[in-house]
Amino acid sequence: MSLTRRHVLGGVSAAGLLSGLQAQAADDGLRTHAAANGRFFGSAVDANSVSGDKALMAQEIIECALLGGEDAFKWDTLHPGKDVYNFADGDALVKFAQKQKLGVRGHTMLWHKAMPDWLVKSLNSTNAAGLLQTHIQHVMGHFAGKMLQWDVANEVLEPADKLPGGYRDTPWFRALGPQMLDIAFNAAAQADPGALLLLNEYGLEYAWDVHKAKRERVLNLLSELKSRGVPIGGLGMQSHLEAGVPELDQNMLRQFCADVGALGFKIVITEFDVRDNRITGDVNTRDQAVAAHGRAYLDAVLDAPNVMGVVSWGLSDKHTWLNHDYPRADKQLQRALPLDDQLQRTPLWYAIAGAFDAAPKIG
Numbered sequence: 420m421s422l423t424r425r426h427v428l429g430g431v432s433a434a435g436l437l438s439g440l441q442a443q444a445a446d447d448g449l450r451t452h453a454a455a456n457g458r459f460f461g462s463a464v465d466a467n468s469v470s471g472d473k474a475l476m477a478q479e480i481i482e483c484a485l486l487g488g489e490d491a492f493k494w495d496t497l498h499p500g501k502d503v504y505n506f507a508d509g510d511a512l513v514k515f516a517q518k519q520k521l522g523v524r525g526h527t528m529l530w531h532k533a534m535p536d537w538l539v540k541s542l543n544s545t546n547a548a549g550l551l552q553t554h555i556q557h558v559m560g561h562f563a564g565k566m567l568q569w570d571v572a573n574e575v576l577e578p579a580d581k582l583p584g585g586y587r588d589t590p591w592f593r594a595l596g597p598q599m600l601d602i603a604f605n606a607a608a609q610a611d612p613g614a615l616l617l618l619n620e621y622g623l624e625y626a627w628d629v630h631k632a633k634r635e636r637v638l639n640l641l642s643e644l645k646s647r648g649v650p651i652g653g654l655g656m657q658s659h660l661e662a663g664v665p666e667l668d669q670n671m672l673r674q675f676c677a678d679v680g681a682l683g684f685k686i687v688i689t690e691f692d693v694r695d696n697r698i699t700g701d702v703n704t705r706d707q708a709v710a711a712h713g714r715a716y717l718d719a720v721l722d723a724p725n726v727m728g729v730v731s732w733g734l735s736d737k738h739t740w741l742n743h744d745y746p747r748a749d750k751q752l753q754r755a756l757p758l759d760d761q762l763q764r765t766p767l768w769y770a771i772a773g774a775f776d777a778a779p780k781i782g
């Protein structure tokens with residue numbers, strides 16, 4: 420039985436999810452540990468790996484119940500010219516996933532990055548709504564029925580920009596204001612009514628003032644969107660973590676997830692990885708610190724019944740954005756994901772499996 424959208428989207432019915440996944444998983448992959456807990460595990464994957472890394476994709480099938488496009492579903496990939504669409508990467512991912520009976524998640528329709536040059540140059544307050552609606556209708560319509568989830572809007576909040584409502588100062592916000600979310604989510608719900616539609620944010624994870632401010636803003640925004648009848652299903656917590664950060668407060672995380680749930684929203688951990696720039700020492704020392712930090716975070720968020728599952732931002736250290744954006748001072752490769760660069764399970768893998776095994780079952 421395939422992992423049907425109803426199982427994953429309709430409040431995570433454990434029976435359906437469990438039977439769907441157990442029937443498929445031939446190994447003790449993270450997907451199996453997650454399914455036994457009534458949740459899912461997945462990972463984002465880059466287009467080059469889908470087309471050219473058979474070894475990694477073989478591990479994806481063992482470890483993941485759903486796959487996300489790291490870049491396949493972004494504007495610059497999908498819509499490189501005003502009247503030019505390129506679905507190749509997305510279609511390849513969907514084709515692979517469907518063949519292997521895996522779910523797919525899309526990322527993202529409204530973001531201040533990955534905007535193609537033509538869009539940046541042409542966007543204005545007159546045409547912005549039409550451009551956004553046309554893009555979403557065309558792209559999400561193309562993939563309609565094949566996607567479990569979409570990060571419809573990504574990183575729209577930045578309290579440091581001092582705009583009313585804590586919005587990020589972006590071309591979209593300057594053109595449309597807060598209505599950009601109403602436009603995006605309404606278009607998304609019309610284009611693919613069966614997908615879970617998420618607002619995706621980072622910077623929510625630690626007991627830091629800036630993260631506290633963003634958590635408060637997220638809760639206010641979710642409440643505002645709900646009151647406006649915006650068809651949003653949940654919050655994506657990116658969860659880009661850093662081992663060694665002492666301000667990991669499990670009770671704060673539990674409370675935040677509960678507050679989101681109290682508003683009636685699901686949560687997906689959407690971009691989980693644990694960088695270790697702060698950790699010196701040998702690989703084992705680093706791996707143990709990464710695993711302990713990741714486990715502490717997951718133990719907290721998986722206590723919340725509205726947390727549906729965990730998606731890592733990459734499955735193997737063979738490919739992680741971190742080596743480009745957060746290179747270690749000692750030039751060692753990052754070890755931030757469940758599989759190392761040789762596709763071997765790391766201590767973080769066991770930490771993730773253990774967190775699913777220990778968490779209260781849902782569904």
Ligand code: G3I
Nearest residue numbers: 465489490493526532533573574621657690732739740744
């Ligand atoms: O595909 C082109 C290729 O044709 C070209 O030759 C090459 C050099 O210019 O660029 C390639 O596109 C790159 C793309 O990744 C695919 O590799 C873009 O330049 C590069 O900016 C893009 O980086 C991605 C970044 O988001 C920006 O979209 C990273 O892979 C991706 O890991 C990162 O992911 C983000 C999430 O979307 C949102 N949350 C944070 C996360 C990490 O930054």
